[in-house]
Amino acid sequence: MVDAPAQSTLLLERVDYSALRNLTAEEIAGEVRKYAKLLMPRAGIDYRIHLGPAPPLREGEELVTRTLSLCPHCYSLLPATVFRREGKVYMRKVCPEHGEFEELYFGDYSTYERYKKWQRDGKGIWTPNVGLTALCPYNCGLCPRHKSHTALLNVAVTNRCELRCWYCFFYAVKAGYVYEPSLEHIRFMLREAKRMLPRGAIAVQFTGGEPLLRDDIVEIVRVAREEGYEHVQVNTEGIRLAFDPELAVKLRQAGTNTVYMSFDGVTPHTNPKNHWEVPYALENLRKAGLGVVLVPTVIRGYNLHEVGAIIRFGVKHSDIVRGVNMQPVSIVGRVPRKERERLRVTIPDILAEVERQTGGQIRREDWYPVPTVVPISRFVEALTGRPQFELTTHFACGAATYVFWDSADELIPITRFVDVEGVMGLLDRAAEEIRSGRNKYVVLLSVLAKLRKYVDASQAPKKFRKKRKFLRMIFNILLKHDYSALGEFHYNALFLGMMHFMDTYNYDVSRVQRCDVHYAMPDGRVVPFCTFNVMPELYRDRAQKFFSYTIEEWERLTGKRLSEEVYVRNIRKLMSGEPYRRAYEGIADVFSIPYEEHVMASKRFGIPVVE
Amino acid sequence: MMVKVFSFDLRIEDPAPRAVRARGAVYSPSGGRLVRVEGLQRQFSPEEDALDFDEDFGATIGLTLADVVHSAAWSEALPLTVAVHECAGPCLKLYEIVEGGVKRRLLMVIGGEDGRRYVLSVQGGASPSRGDLQKLAEVVGVDRREVEKLLASGLESP
Ligand code: SF4
Ligand code: SF4
Numbered sequence: 001m002v003d004a005p006a007q008s009t010l011l012l013e014r015v016d017y018s019a020l021r022n023l024t025a026e027e028i029a030g031e032v033r034k035y036a037k038l039l040m041p042r043a044g045i046d047y048r049i050h051l052g053p054a055p056p057l058r059e060g061e062e063l064v065t066r067t068l069s070l071c072p073h074c075y076s077l078l079p080a081t082v083f084r085r086e087g088k089v090y091m092r093k094v095c096p097e098h099g100e101f102e103e104l105y106f107g108d109y110s111t112y113e114r115y116k117k118w119q120r121d122g123k124g125i126w127t128p129n130v131g132l133t134a135l136c137p138y139n140c141g142l143c144p145r146h147k148s149h150t151a152l153l154n155v156a157v158t159n160r161c162e163l164r165c166w167y168c169f170f171y172a173v174k175a176g177y178v179y180e181p182s183l184e185h186i187r188f189m190l191r192e193a194k195r196m197l198p199r200g201a202i203a204v205q206f207t208g209g210e211p212l213l214r215d216d217i218v219e220i221v222r223v224a225r226e227e228g229y230e231h232v233q234v235n236t237e238g239i240r241l242a243f244d245p246e247l248a249v250k251l252r253q254a255g256t257n258t259v260y261m262s263f264d265g266v267t268p269h270t271n272p273k274n275h276w277e278v279p280y281a282l283e284n285l286r287k288a289g290l291g292v293v294l295v296p297t298v299i300r301g302y303n304l305h306e307v308g309a310i311i312r313f314g315v316k317h318s319d320i321v322r323g324v325n326m327q328p329v330s331i332v333g334r335v336p337r338k339e340r341e342r343l344r345v346t347i348p349d350i351l352a353e354v355e356r357q358t359g360g361q362i363r364r365e366d367w368y369p370v371p372t373v374v375p376i377s378r379f380v381e382a383l384t385g386r387p388q389f390e391l392t393t394h395f396a397c398g399a400a401t402y403v404f405w406d407s408a409d410e411l412i413p414i415t416r417f418v419d420v421e422g423v424m425g426l427l428d429r430a431a432e433e434i435r436s437g438r439n440k441y442v443v444l445l446s447v448l449a450k451l452r453k454y455v456d457a458s459q460a461p462k463k464f465r466k467k468r469k470f471l472r473m474i475f476n477i478l479l480k481h482d483y484s485a486l487g488e489f490h491y492n493a494l495f496l497g498m499m500h501f502m503d504t505y506n507y508d509v510s511r512v513q514r515c516d517v518h519y520a521m522p523d524g525r526v527v528p529f530c531t532f533n534v535m536p537e538l539y540r541d542r543a544q545k546f547f548s549y550t551i552e553e554w555e556r557l558t559g560k561r562l563s564e565e566v567y568v569r570n571i572r573k574l575m576s577g578e579p580y581r582r583a584y585e586g587i588a589d590v591f592s593i594p595y596e597e598h599v600m601a602s603k604r605f606g607i608p609v610v611e
Numbered sequence: 612m613m614v615k616v617f618s619f620d621l622r623i624e625d626p627a628p629r630a631v632r633a634r635g636a637v638y639s640p641s642g643g644r645l646v647r648v649e650g651l652q653r654q655f656s657p658e659e660d661a662l663d664f665d666e667d668f669g670a671t672i673g674l675t676l677a678d679v680v681h682s683a684a685w686s687e688a689l690p691l692t693v694a695v696h697e698c699a700g701p702c703l704k705l706y707e708i709v710e711g712g713v714k715r716r717l718l719m720v721i722g723g724e725d726g727r728r729y730v731l732s733v734q735g736g737a738s739p740s741r742g743d744l745q746k747l748a749e750v751v752g753v754d755r756r757e758v759e760k761l762l763a764s765g766l767e768s769p
Contacts, residue, residue, distance in 0.1 A: 067680055514626075
């Protein structure tokens with residue numbers, strides 16, 4: 001690490017980014033790394049440490065554990081008590097300055113206990129990007145104590161957006177600057193995350209703002225491929241994809257594997273962001289052969305009642321929809337307790353709703369926490385002798401399952417014909433046998449022979465039953481020693497996932513230390529998602545502002561006008577198209593909703609309408 | 612230079628079960644030998660000691676303050692003690708750690724001229740490379756065999 005810049009630089013709010021924009025990745029590395037120290041959170045200014053005893057339990061409460069959390073008002077580090085009350089898990093903490101905060105942590109204690117059994121920790125970071133200088137989470141990152149390698153790297157390529165969602169304070173016009181790292185700067189960030197040990201990043205998601213607003217987004221995807229990224233995702237609200245069929249083709253040709261598209265519900269009321277455009281985006285992605293994962297943010301009292309319909313929508317479009325990845329709401333800013341209770345939803349709450357809304361076809365027990373698949377990685381690692389990509393997040397961060405079907409009316413979760421616990425136990429034992437010196441080929445053969453025992457083909461969807469296709473896929477994963485075989489798996493099933501990004505109210509330092517969804521920072525740091533976005537002033541905004549253009553500079557350089565980049569929706573036109581009708585047919589009766597209500601939904605959300 | 616050594620018996624159930632026992636001591640060179648330095652024992656204070664704790668155990672055995680907080684006894688005094696030592700020059704910390712029946716020794720050399728911290732982790736009966744031991748010995752200013760001797764006799768070393 002280069003020494004910290006001279007004291008006077010501390011007063012700088014930003015560098016002159018136009019001076020950096022034409023540098024090569026190597027030159028950028030020489031220039032920007034020195035700022036990492038400068039941009040770190042400052043003790044006593046950005047946060048305080050209050051490590052007294054954790055709050056005591058009250059009547060009717062039972063201790064689950066204790067952890068460290070944050071004060072939602074001042075980001076101070078606080079001890080927190082995690083406890084059980086009436087079958088749910090809560091967190092309580094007390095800031096000496098801002099008082100007590102109590103929050104729902106996990107909506108069902110028995111699911112908490114079931115998930116905990118699957119926790120597996122990673123091997124840590126052998127090549128940290130920063131030294132150990134502060135307590136967690138003020139030392140990102142990745143610092144030497146972080147427990148999981150990067151599974152998915154996020155790179156924000158712009159803070160511009162053509163939407164003006166009412167709750168967002170992040171986009172360029174409101175922020176007052178334009179963050180838009182140059183292509184070579186992005187290359188530098190990709191390299192920083194790729195070179196890490198024991199495993200460098202191999203999957204990247206380009207995000208924003210709206211990444212598709214960048215004219216060179218296709219080039220950015222190409223750079224990620226050049227830098228050896230095996231999986232490239234682009235996160236979008238889908239507006240551009242709806243109107244530009246060529247863009248989907250170009251993204252695919254450049255090496256994009258998946259588009260991550262926001263999709264909060266099946267009606268204009270629940271999804272005012274892109275309800276009318278999604279059908280056209282899907283159509284264009286379909287033509288381009290570019291798969292998409294739908295990403296609903298789930299909020300109680302808002303769209304929780306539609307999680308089943310969202311899954312059905314995914315199944316209906318499964319020729320192009322690869323998965324649905326739900327995100328229980330993360331409550332941003334200072335929100336009073338009553339209001340939080342109205343909005344808050346956690347993973348078990350959504351699982352229960354999915355079960356109810358799919359008529360019991362997808363049950364709570366069909367979902368497993370993210371680290372469940374670690375035994376696969378550990379087994380492959382024992383076979384190959386090389387550290388493998390492994391998903392060692394905290395068990396409370398996410399859950400997933402796969403569903404299959406013969407007809408869209410009958411969803412069959414993977415757990416109905418695969419004994420997940422049996423398979424993972426088998427792999428755990430096999431890895432242990434190899435580690436203790438048994439011949440690995442003998443162990444492998446025995447695993448392959450025993451695997452049949454855990455797969456009940458008679459319960460599988462017909463297409464698997466006939467050809468034993470699924471068993472073959474599992475064989476392939478084990479034999480090929482990598483996950484490319486999963487590609488085939490994806491095309492025959494719908495992935496259902498969930499990730500509960502944290503907020504300051506339910507923040508758990510134990511979770512963030514295990515985080516494997518990371519952001520590349522413009523100064524070369526790599527920062528967990530749940531510090532980057534939860535304490536934006538300390539990480540995201542500080543770094544982005546530092547490496548940004550003023551709006552005037554950006555407009556001069558590009559000849560564009562930021563204020564003109566506003567999407568105006570033509571609802572009448574969008575509703576009259578055939579793709580719109582087809583997309584929702586059989587899922588939601590969108591035509592029974594009066595046109596005026598469509599318009600109101602859009603406007604209330606902040607998106608103007610051509611009338 | 613103030614050097615802290617932590618001793619603890621931690622039992623953690625959440626998010627993953629762990630039971631770790633650690634004992635440590637500080638040695639500094641004297642007349643070509645490594646001699647144990649006596650420290651002043653006190654209770655762990657999170658605000659004063661947490662960063663040093665993370666520095667010793669965060670990267671080496673994946674144990675941090677957050678894990679300590681999860682240990683059952685946090686509500687009372689933490690099951691952790693700190694011995695604070697005063698060392699004039701470079702010195703060596705030796706930890707003996709037992710987890711899941713596996714013993715591991717951590718050798719940490721601090722206070723060398725380059726200001727760096729050298730850490731050697733030796734699991735079970737493994738023998739560390741001569742080169743690594745030589746490096747530690749050089750920084751601390753003793754013959755390599757002194758470090759080997761310390762490693763062999765462990766915390767029994769006077
Ligand atoms: S979240 Fe990870 S990188 Fe950040 S301070 Fe904590 S352990 Fe370090
Ligand atoms: S992003 Fe947040 S919720 Fe997801 S793994 Fe990281 S810490 Fe957990």
